[in-house]
Each structure stands twice: as C-alpha cells, then as structure tokens.
Amino acid sequence: MALEAEARDEAVKKLTRNQVAWRAANEIPDGSFVNLGIGLPTTCANFMPADREIVLHSENGILGVGPAPEPGKEDPELINASKDPITLVPGGSFFVHSDAFVMIRGGHIDLALLGAFEVSESGDLANWTTENPNFPPGVGGAMDLAAGAKQVWVLTDHVTRKGEPKLVKKCSYPLTAQNVVTKVFTDLAVIDVTPDGLIVREMVDGMTLEALQELTEPKLTLAPDCRVLAAPAV
Amino acid sequence: MAINKIVQSRTEAVQGIGDGSTVLISGFGNAGVPTDLIHALLDQGSRDLTVVSNNAGTGDKGLAALLREGRVRRIICSYPRSAGSIAFDELYAAGKIELELVPQGTLSERMRAAGAGIGAFYTPTGVGTKLAEGKEVREIDGREYVLEYPLKGDVALVEAEYADRWGNLTYNKSARNFGPVMAMAAELTIVEARNIVELGQMNPETIVTPSIFVDRVLHVPAEAATAA
Numbered sequence: 001m002a003l004e005a006e007a008r009d010e011a012v013k014k015l016t017r018n019q020v021a022w023r024a025a026n027e028i029p030d031g032s033f034v035n036l037g038i039g040l041p042t043t044c045a046n047f048m049p050a051d052r053e054i055v056l057h058s059e060n061g062i063l064g065v066g067p068a069p070e071p072g073k074e075d076p077e078l079i080n081a082s083k084d085p086i087t088l089v090p091g092g093s094f095f096v097h098s099d100a101f102v103m104i105r106g107g108h109i110d111l112a113l114l115g116a117f118e119v120s121e122s123g124d125l126a127n128w129t130t131e132n133p134n135f136p137p138g139v140g141g142a143m144d145l146a147a148g149a150k151q152v153w154v155l156t157d158h159v160t161r162k163g164e165p166k167l168v169k170k171c172s173y174p175l176t177a178q179n180v181v182t183k184v185f186t187d188l189a190v191i192d193v194t195p196d197g198l199i200v201r202e203m204v205d206g207m208t209l210e211a212l213q214e215l216t217e218p219k220l221t222l223a224p225d226c227r228v229l230a231a232p233a234v
Numbered sequence: 235m236a237i238n239k240i241v242q243s244r245t246e247a248v249q250g251i252g253d254g255s256t257v258l259i260s261g262f263g264n265a266g267v268p269t270d271l272i273h274a275l276l277d278q279g280s281r282d283l284t285v286v287s288n289n290a291g292t293g294d295k296g297l298a299a300l301l302r303e304g305r306v307r308r309i310i311c312s313y314p315r316s317a318g319s320i321a322f323d324e325l326y327a328a329g330k331i332e333l334e335l336v337p338q339g340t341l342s343e344r345m346r347a348a349g350a351g352i353g354a355f356y357t358p359t360g361v362g363t364k365l366a367e368g369k370e371v372r373e374i375d376g377r378e379y380v381l382e383y384p385l386k387g388d389v390a391l392v393e394a395e396y397a398d399r400w401g402n403l404t405y406n407k408s409a410r411n412f413g414p415v416m417a418m419a420a421e422l423t424i425v426e427a428r429n430i431v432e433l434g435q436m437n438p439e440t441i442v443t444p445s446i447f448v449d450r451v452l453h454v455p456a457e458a459a460t461a462a
Contacts, residue, residue: 060263061411076462077406079263133327139365141312141337147358
C-alpha cells in the first residue's frame with residue numbers, strides 16, 4: 001500500500017508555492033485593483049502577467065506594489081503585508097493606514113487573495129487562529145478584506161502538513177468570514193466554490209478526481225472543460 | 235510668541251507620561267516604528283502601560299524591549315506574531331500579558347474615530363466571528379454591521395521623515411502607515427523626525443499630518459537612530 005501511494009505521489013506533478021502564486025496571478029482580470037494578503041499571496045506580485053495592467057494594493061498603505069527588488073536594492077521602509085521588501089510601480093501611491101482600509105471596507109478593492117487554514121464548501125474562511133494557547137492569534141487585515149473585497153480567492157496547500165484536508169464541509173477553526181471565498185488555488189487543483197458545490201476547473205498532471213476527492217472533504221464535481229493545472233518553473 | 239514644538243532631548247520628549255497610560259505606537263513591521271522614543275519611554279520608567287500597535291515588536295529593541303522589561307500590561311493589536319516576536323510570544327505563552335486582538339481596519343478606524351470626535355461606528359468587519367462576540371450588531375440596508383467604539387491614546391509615539399517647528403509632518407514610503415491616524419488620536423502626540431526643516435520649507439500641498447495634531451518633535455537623524 002505504502003509503495004503504491006508513493007508511486008502515485010511521484011506521478012502527481014504538484015505545484016511549488018511559487019507556481020501556485022504564478023497560477024493565481026495569471027487568473028486576475030486586466031484592470032483589477034487587487035489586495036495581496038500576508039504569506040503566499042504577497043509573492044503573486046513577482047508573477048503578474050505582463051500583458052495586463054493590474055494595480056496591487058497593500059494593507060499598510062500602498063497602491064502600485066511591484067515585484068521584489070533586486071538583491072541589494074531593498075528599502076526597509078518599502079514593504080508589503082508580509083513585511084518583505086517590494087518596489088513601487090510608476091503611478092503608485094502611499095497613504096495612511098486608515099485610508100488603506102477605507103479602500104478595503106468601502107468596496108473599492110475588486111479582489112483579495114488570502115491564505116487559509118480551512119475553506120468550507122459554502123465559502124466560509126478560517127485563517128486567523130488555531131486556538132492554540134501557545135500560539136498567539138493574528139487577524140491582521142483578513143476580516144476587513146473578507147468583508148470588504150468584491151471577491152476573495154484563497155491560495156493554499158491542498159492538505160495540512162499532516163495530510164488532512166483544508167477544504168472541508170464545515171470549518172473547525174473560528175471563522176474569518178462566512179460565504180466569501182469563490183475560488184481556491186492549491187498545489188493540486190484550481191477549484192471554484194459555487195452554490196452547486198466545489199467545481200474542479202484544473203488538476204495537476206497525474207491527478208484523478210478520485211485521488212483529489214480523497215484529499216478533500218466536500219464532494220467535488222469535475223468541470224466539463226477541466227484542464228491540466230500547469231505552471232512554468234518559476 | 236513663536237510656536238516651537240521641537241524638544242532638545244529624549245528625556246524632554248517623553249516627560250510627563252504617567253503609569254497606566256495608553257500609548258499608541260506607529261509602525262507596521264519595522265517600518266515607521268519610533269524606536270528612539272520607545273527607548274526614551276523605557277528609560278523614563280512608566281509602567282502598567284496599554285500599548286496600541288499593529289504588531290507586537292520583534293528582536294530585542296523598541297517595543298520588544300518595553301515588553302521584555304515588563305512595562306506593558308496590555309497590548310491592543312491586529313497581528314502580534316511575526317518572525318522574531320520572541321519577547322511577546324514568551325509573555326503570551328506564560329500568561330503575563332493581556333492581548334486584545336482587533337481586525338486591522340477596525341484598529342485604525344477606531345483611532346480615526348477618536349481623533350475625529352466620532353462616538354462610535356458600525357463596520358461590516360468581523361460580523362459572525364469570535365472577535366464580534368458580545369458586540370452590538372445592527373442590520374443597515376440589508377447588511378449586518380458590528381458596533382465599534384473609538385480608541386483614544388493618552389500618548390502617541392510616531393516616526394516621521396520631515397518635521398518643522400510647528401509639527402507639520404511628512405513620512406517616507408510605507409513607513410507612513412499608522413503615523414497620521416495615531417497622531418490625531420492622542421492627547422499628547424510625540425514625533426521622532428529624521429529631518430527638521432524651517433517653517434515654510436514644506437510644500438503645503440503635500441504635508442501629510444498638519445501641525446495641529448502634533449505636540450512635541452524630537453530630531454533623531456538617521457545616522458543617530460537606534461536600529462529596529
């Protein structure tokens with residue numbers, strides 16, 4: 001059994017974290033104003049499609065976030081939500097933190113890309129606390145973004161480090177917001193969260209619906225036009 | 235008589251801050267943290283403080299040092315845990331510090347409300363979550379909102395890039411973050427500025443924090459600043 005599972009794992013072409021960020025970045029519509037949340041989502045700024053003009057927002061008071069600077073060009077006072085150094089694109093601006101959240105809560109942000117501990121089949125998001133008494137909770141801007149952005153997409157590993165599903169029927173961790181997530185990008189699949197349930201839009205090479213279902217709690221439905229999830233080596 | 239908010243020493247900058255004060259501290263990560271003012275407060279000796287800051291300090295300088303010395307009873311922030319937030323993590327695990335976790339936009343809006351004289355506000359953020367437990371929820375135009383109250387500081391410690399003797403301020407890039415909103419939300423706003431310029435040298439069109447919100451300015455040139 002173990003050998004079979006190993007053989008299967010080797011045949012599955014899982015995406016790297018950078019590739020998940022690349023794939024999500026390449027789904028963003030031209031002309032969007034997009035917030036990138038702490039963690040994996042902030043790395044999307046390094047993989048934005050060159051043929052589209054997309055304005056990236058950072059909760060600490062920036063519009064026009066560009067990719068990471070070249071080594072040696074980092075500015076400690078030009079950072080993103082993850083506190084990583086970034087650049088500013090022409091047309092970019094700085095503003096007070098409270099205005100960054102005027103943009104978020106006021107419905108001016110088209111799309112927020114966030115990380116997750118769990119996403120439920122109805123689009124509930126849990127990403128701020130595991131209720132571990134030794135591990136302080138951290139909500140950051142997640143609740144504001146989940147409540148205020150017009151759309152919320154999640155970038156995450158498909159399963160936890162222990163191999164448990166992160167796409168669940170009902171979140172076991174405290175919620176960030178209810179019914180907000182519409183799309184999930186994982187290292188194995190791209191999945192739409194719809195009123196009809198989870199629809200698999202793309203799966204990595206070597207993955208089957210049955211194998212993906214084993215790693216996912218709610219029922220999955222294969223989109224009629226389901227494609228192979230692939231990304232360049234980024 | 236000429237208005238001159240520029241103080242001559244760190245001691246003078248933090249004079250009069252009392253035990254039990256609520257202290258707003260600017261910064262997001264290490265950008266915009268008034269590290270020298272925090273160390274002045276540490277030397278000044280105030281205890282039993284409530285600190286409002288987006289993060290809970292990293293390394294062993296600034297807020298982390300204030301925490302380590304046991305001066306902070308309670309911290310109000312959105313995201314305490316970061317790489318290097320060892321001082322906070324240890325106090326938290328040992329149950330030696332109170333944490334009020336506030337969604338980040340609610341945190342700055344509560345301070346904006348305090349500065350703007352707004353009695354309370356309804357926000358869609360946090361509806362149906364544990365962070366809204368016990369709070370009034372009202373439906374407005376078919377959507378649910380949580381009632382949040384202003385968050386006022388006895389003191390704000392803010393870092394700025396340029397200041398003049400009236401206390402007009404500009405900031406540097408994303409180090410601006412909470413500075414302008416904290417400056418307007420405290421009884422006593424103390425600024426650590428890298429550069430002091432003559433009155434009239436700042437472009438009135440691009441002043442970010444107008445002088446009315448500032449009480450004291452300490453000049454801390456970049457080469458003399460304590461690294462975060």
